[in-house]
Amino acid sequence: MVPVRQQFDRTRVENVADEVERQLQRLRLEETIRPGETVAVTVGSRGIAGIATITRAIVEHLKSISAAPFLVPAMGSHGGGTVEGQLGVLREYGVTEESMGVPIRASMETVIVDRTAQGIPVHFDRHASEADHVLVANRIKPHTGFVGEIESGLHKMMLIGLGKQAGAVTYHRAIKDHTFPEIISAVADVVLKRCSVVAGLAIVENAYDETALIEAVAPAEFLDREKELLLQARRWLPRLPVAEVDLLIIDRIGKDISGTGMDTNVVGRKRKDDAATPQDDVSCKRIFARGLSAGSHGNATGIGLAEFTTRCVVGQIDEHSTRVNCITSGHPRAGMIPLVFDSDREVIDAALQTIGMVEPHEARVIQITDTLHLAELLISEPCVEEAKRSDGLEILGEASPMQFDEQGNLPDVASLFEQQKRG
Structure with missing residues (x-):
């Protein structure tokens, strides 16, 4: 065996917290979120580089505009499909109520907010459904099981992450009758119309498992921008x-x-x-x-x-x-x-x-x-x-x-x- 080293493109964000703040400022969320209104912020389980730093920076920005943020574990069935398991995953990432300075509202319970045109029930985390607004944060990258213009990112977080285990089961069953791109499009349309999504924070990593790009995305731009960011994520894979x-x-x-x-x-x-x-x-x-x-x-x-x-x-x-x-x-x-x-x-x-x-x-x-x-x-x-x-x-x-x-x-x-x- 021969030891070798590969050199990949190492584009990276030098100060992650500052970049999160800069990006969120662009969206001028204070014009939409009134003082005291609650904002559910998603936190996933995929081992995103610097997830604690990113999440804390989101929280600090929301506090700076007088919002009342809280965190929601958004990870489908991970952590054994239990509240304790999902909180344990977050704890390992350094995401706790103490470190973030806000509550974590964890539940496997969902509400069905509507049905798609195909008749698929759209599940959404109960706590997030009760918030005045939802901010979706996730890494954009190629999915491991299907190919499309949208794969793993903000849309998947709205479906599988916030859909919890009930949503994940439903959408994976629906794949037997519909393509995943069809499901993503239909469910995301419902979520964006019904669930008060106020913003997205898209993260793209380089080949060294480092944060290479952070971008705040307005809900109306989720589809087009995620397609573009997925192409970049493929280049950095x-x-x-x-x-x-x-x-x-x-x-x-x-x-x-x-x-x-x-x-x-x-x-x-x-x-x-x-x-x-x-x-x-x-x-x-x-x-x-x-x-x-x-x-x-x-x-x-x-x-x-x-x-x-x-x-x-x-x-x-x-x-x-x-x-x-x-x-x-x-x-x-x-x-x-x-x-x-x-x-x-x-x-x-x-x-x-x-x-x-x-x-x-x-x-x-x-x-x-x-x-x-x-x-x-x-x-x-x-x-x-x-x-x-x-x-x-x-x-x-x-x-x-x-x-x-x-x-x-x-x-x-x-x-x-x-x-x-x-x-």
Whole structure:
């Protein structure tokens, strides 16, 4: 394996709180929100960089115009689909009533505010429905399960986030009869008409999991602006340095990393769980998931996209949380357990027997931390020539054999690079 570093566009916001304030000032919300009126501010569960700083800055702006903001956990069925679980997710992000200086009103209860033209009931968080105004904040990025002009962002927050588990179940069921773009358009129209949405705050991140762009968006501009920001988010998406991979080793997957545990836009399984299609930019024959992130809280949604894992990983799985998430999303395959082995060495030995007529020493193997962090990674020698053709790729050392410990397990990529930095 050869250690390499990829250089991506590192456009970023230097002072996140100041940029939030500057953007919200542009909307002149004081002309719409009267003193003392309540504003429900959404906070999601996707591991957005600097989410506590961003949320606090939203709150401070609303207070500065004499509004009465409160926070609403807006994360569908995440956190096991419970109030306690969702508050726990926010707490891990540093979002608490004490740190934000405002109440957090958490409930899994929704109200049905209307039905779409297709007859789909539109669910909306009860506390948010009782507010005078709603401010929707979310990251714009490519969705892991469908392709469209609108994927994951402000619209999805209005549907799945504020729809809570009841809304998420409803809309994922509706996909069987309607396309997701149709559902997004229809439900968002209802929410914008019925639910007093006063503004959106769109966040786009760079390939280093950093805030690259923050933009306040007026409700009337949600559709057009989100389409444009999604194109930018695609350009900034991190990528593997080669297009054909025999075995991808992922140190950790998790809901805080991607909706499917591993970003299908990165691993090439957006349209089909077990293989790439001609529409994917990358093809991974086999995937080995060797850990769950701490922020996943045992939710192993997405492990079913891998062919291999270890007994240690299976022992970390919270079956209830995983089951709730997969059923809510209508994607039971995402929670299915891959082939299980006792050690990483056993997994790799087995995986390399399933990649066709490629001999192990010819295999294109890549080991990454997770699909959010692709700047530093390990690639096998057969990947090197193609990888060299990638813009900004730096080879950091000589090829060396995989390093297994006494139990037959690999070190994490992050720990290897940390050792290298320390000399």
